[in-house]
Amino acid sequence: MDYLWVKWIHILSSTLLFGTGLGIAFFFWIAHRRGDPKVIAETARTVVIADACFTAPAVIVQFVSGMxxxxxxxxxxxxxxxxxALLLFFVVGACWLPxxxxxxxxxxxxAEAAALGAPLSAAYxxxxxxWFWLGWPAFLSVMAIFWLMVMKPV
Known part of the structure; x- marks a missing residue:
């Protein structure tokens, strides 16, 4: 395969990975802040689908194209x-999997709270x-990876 095509795929998948991750986090956080169990359950359903359709494949493409x-x-x-950058990639994965x-x-x-007409539980x-605290090291690590890829410090 041609170098420039793989580089383009690598850059495109990193953009998809970062943009989807940030978008997912934003919409899920906004739903959470609303506090409505039904809205949260529906948003979380979409977030889980988006992670499966976009984030997971982008992670694989990132690793393979980078290698x-x-x-x-x-x-x-x-x-x-x-x-x-590789160390931070694995930090991101260690945060993202949980x-x-x-x-x-x-x-x-x-969904359970919505079905019962109950407030959100302490477990929720x-x-x-x-979820919130695992997002920060992942987000900051991705930002650092972008910086390392562009600046390539010695």
Whole structure:
């Protein structure tokens, strides 16, 4: 495959990954802030679908295309910016995988509250606290990865 095509795919998938992640987080947070279990459950349902359709494939494409570009350019993994970007990529994954479970849990807890006409439970609030705090290191790590990819500091 041609280098420029793979580079384009890598950049496009990083844009998709970042934009979808930020959009998902925004809409889910806004639904949560409204406090309506029915709205939260519906939004969480869409968020889970969006993660499966867009975020998960983009993660795979990012890793595969990044590895191919690294191999094609002959960049050793010992280079600071690459080594750090890969470490941060795995930090993002370590935050994102539990977030997937937390989103599904929040969806279930909100749907249960909506079905019962009950307020959101303490378990729901704990779930969303974890979701919120796991989002920050992932978001900041993605920002740092973008910086490393562009600046390539030594």
């Amino acid at each position: 191919w570009l690294t191999w094609r350019l002959g960049i050793p993994f010992s280079v600071f910016w690459l080594k750090t 977030v997937l479970w937390l989103q599904a849990r929040a969806r279930r807890l909100a 609030r704990r779930t969303m606290r974890w």
